[in-house]
């Protein structure tokens with residue numbers, strides 16, 4: 481059985497400017513000093529706004545802080561006349577290991593289709609970044625099709641043409657649970673995460689399915705993280721609101737099953 485290092489990822493969204501980011505990262509590091517992050521027991525990932533990446537990277541490097549860094553999005557293109565876009569090459573140069581792709585806010589406010597998400601996954605892999613591929617159903621989808629049909633379909637398209645050796649992370653984020661305070665139940669999360677793992681097996685093979693981390697996201701907090709982490713197919717969490725509160729995020733990272 482493959483062991484998958486739990487991954488707790490904090491998506492800051494459009495919060496914390498570069499000065500606030502310095503204070504936040506220092507406090508978080510302090511708060512986690514005696515916790516076992518940075519070894520194989522749990523990986524912590526931070527996803528700040530683009531304009532914070534350089535500052536945060538410098539700080540992590542200078543203080544040897546073992547948080548992984550990632551962007552919240554990237555361009556499908558590598559360079560050129562694409563005003564306002566950010567290349568995966570730039571993220572890689574700033575020591576980003578990860579990039580979030582297809583977050584529901586990108587899908588909703590920037591009309592990102594499944595096909596654009598698939599192109600972005602390939603762009604990330606081209607630059608050696610690990611895509612954190614977000615999928616999930618809206619409340620209307622849930623009523624019409626049940627929980628798993630939409631995320632399963634989204635992941636099938638996102639993995640088109642991806643090599644079986646690719647290093648990826650998948651995040652199941654029911655849209656109705658994001659920022660709503662109403663998390664999925666651990667059983668609901670387990671059910672869909674297991675189906676997403678089946679998609680990985682179909683598209684990339686059994687080895688990839690066994691090693692790939694599938695996260696749950698949507699109103700995760702210190703009080704419910706353990707219940708998700710007890711589920712066999714939930715390998716971590718993508719955390720929005722609670723990742724902006726040092727004590728709360730620190731408690732999530734210190735979850736005990």
Ligand code: PEP
Nearest residue numbers: 658659697698699720721
């Ligand atoms: C998110 O936006 O990825 C998210 C999970 O947000 P929240 O934790 O605030 O629900």
